[in-house]
Amino acid sequence: MDLYSDVLVIGNGVAGMFAALNIDKKYKVILISKTKADDCNTYLAQGGISKAKNKDDIDLFVEDTMKAGKGKNKIEAVRVLAEESIKNIDILMELGMEFDKDGEDFDYTREGAHTINRIVHSADVTGKRVFETLFKEVEKRENIILYENTTLVDILKYEGMCAGGVVIKENQVHTIHSKFTILATGGIGGLFNNSTNRRCMTGDGIAIAIKNNIKLSNLNYIQFHPTALYERGSEDRKFLISESLRGEGAHLVNKNKKRFVDELLPRDVVANRIWEEEKNTNSKCVYLDISHMENKFIKSRFPGIYNGCKKRGLDITQKPIPVTPVQHYFMGGIDVDLNSKTSMENLYACGEVSCTGVHGANRLASNSLLEGLVFSRRAALDINKKIDKTSMINLKHKLEIEEAKSIEETNLKYVLDTFAKALGDKKNELINS
Template sequence: MDIYTDVLIVGCGVSGMYAALNINNNCKVVILSKSKTDECNTYLAQGGISRAKDKDDIDLFIQDTMKAGKDKNKEEAVRVLAEESIENINRLIGLGMDFDYKDGELDYTREGAHSINRIVHSTDETGKRVFETLFKQVKNRDNITIYEDTTLVDLLKFKGACCGGIVKRNNGVDFIHAKYTILASGGIGGLFLNSTNRRTMTGDGIAIALKNNIDVTNLGYIQFHPTALYENSSEERKFLISESLRGEGAKLFNINKQRFVNELLPRDIVAESIWDEERKTDSSFVYLDASFMDSEFIINRFPGIYKECKKRGIDVTNEPIPVTPVQHYFMGGIKVDLNSSTSMDNLYACGEVSCTGVHGANRLASNSLLEGLVFSRRAALDINKNINSKDIIPLKHNIKLKEAEEIIDSNLNSVLSEFKKVLGEKEHELINN
């Protein structure tokens, strides 16, 4: 089947939906979700969204981001992130996002490597609330169509430029012809045995970029979150214990109940310290303890963590939580400019699949949702400038279902092979085979 649209967006997380909402209303937009719409990593985000508290905080926000990123960041992109953070959070509020407030003002919390409290949140389910806010708006837009359970197989190309995508949907193959395409397909956590990510996040966008000779960069920049709930028997995605719990005062102890690290150091340092402690004590986990904190505060501020731990027999108000680092985020990806444009004409990339250079070698806590907002809006605004002068190129293809499935398998194998090469022996987790 041939489908014609002005803009094709691959991914239904914060980057994909926010981009769609910023495309001109008179343009047709198709959004693809590899599984169900809410099965994206945005939905899982707990801690919150970084935001410069005011103009005076912008330079400090930049410094914190650069320092956490080992000064491997692209400073120009970091400045864009910080300077446009206030506007985009305000736009999100305008779309209906309900953040937590205190005394009539946004309630800012703090996480690792932030110098001050500058993270806005909605209890410990910020990502879920962001998703619900954007999804409600998307459903109300007549110009936006969502296809669930739809996998991108490859890009449609004409004279080296992108003109849409080939997708597997409803046990068939569709050809979606578009003036512009945005890859917002998420990260790589599904490639790892232990990750906080959805298992469907298998680096599809990276595989397709590699296949089409689109520039990628920093594929070895992979972040491990220090505190995921330790569950020895679970093969499912690991449950994240938000850094904001440490930001509110929770402490880390080894199995001998000894403190060993400043909990608010950058993520890579805390994760490495936990691995070292596990090796020293011959243990598979350490403890994160919030039991000394006010129980009513914990239950109200962190209802998601409280409920999920309780399901597993752990009462966080009375006992410590066993935690260990697991794969969490990908800082590398498809190389893009400040408007999220890739090395292929008419193709953009936003969110975790892209590499804006914002995060450097180690992402500062709560900068992921912000990056998705800032740079997907930039992509949309850049597209809006020229979309009315573009034509849809109706290429003809004849790929059958079996061939499409073989391409999907090939994409997975190629991206697994690529990450095995860039990881070598230096990582502490096993990649899926």
């Protein structure tokens, strides 16, 4: 079947939905998600969203982000992120998002490598609340049509321009023609044995970009979160124990109950120290201990983590949590400019699949949801400006289901080969860890 839309958005996380919502209501948007709508990493986010506390905090926010990123960040993108953080959080609240408050002000929390408390949150289920806020609005918008369980297998290309995408839905191939396409397909955690990510996050957008010679950057910048729950033998995605526990005073200790690292150092430093400590003590994990804090505080501030651990037989108000580093986030991705435009005409990328350069070599905690908001809105505003002057290409395209499925399989191979090359000698250690 051939479908037509002004804008095609691939991915229903924070980046895809916020992009769709910022496209002018007079344009038709098709929004697709690979599996169920809430099966995205956005839904899982715990800690919160970074935000400059006020105009005076912008420079320090930029500095913290650059330091965590080891100076490999694109400074102009980091400035945009910090400067537009206040406005984007305001827009999110206008859409109905509620953050925890301390009196009239936000209840700002802290995570590793932030010099001050500047993270807004909704208990420890910020991502779920962001998802619900945006999804409710998407459902209300008459110009946005959502197709769930619909997988993009390739983009349509005509003379170096993107003209839409080819998708598989209910075992049938559909061609979606569009003036502009936005890839918001998220991260790569599904390629790793141990990751906090949804298993369906297999870097599909990256594969499609590789195949179509779209510029990529920083493929070796993969973040390992220091503290995922250590569960012996489990093949599911790993349960994250948010950095904000450490921000609120939890201690990291080894099997001999000794502290061995400053818990608020950047993620890569803490993850490396944990790996070292595991080797030195011949253990598969270390422990994160918050049991010295008040029961009532733990349960009300971290209900998601408290209940998640309780379900697995662990009461975190009484016992330390076994933790170990696992794959968590991808700083590299499809290279984009400050308006999220890729190297291909009429194609944009935003959210985790893109590389705006804001994170450098190591993402500062809680900067990902913010990047998703700031840069997807920029993509949408840029498209709004250009769309009336852009015509639909309406490319003739026909593909049988077997061919489409074989493209999908090749995509996975492309992306695995590419990461294997990018990671070099560390490949086996990292992909299997």
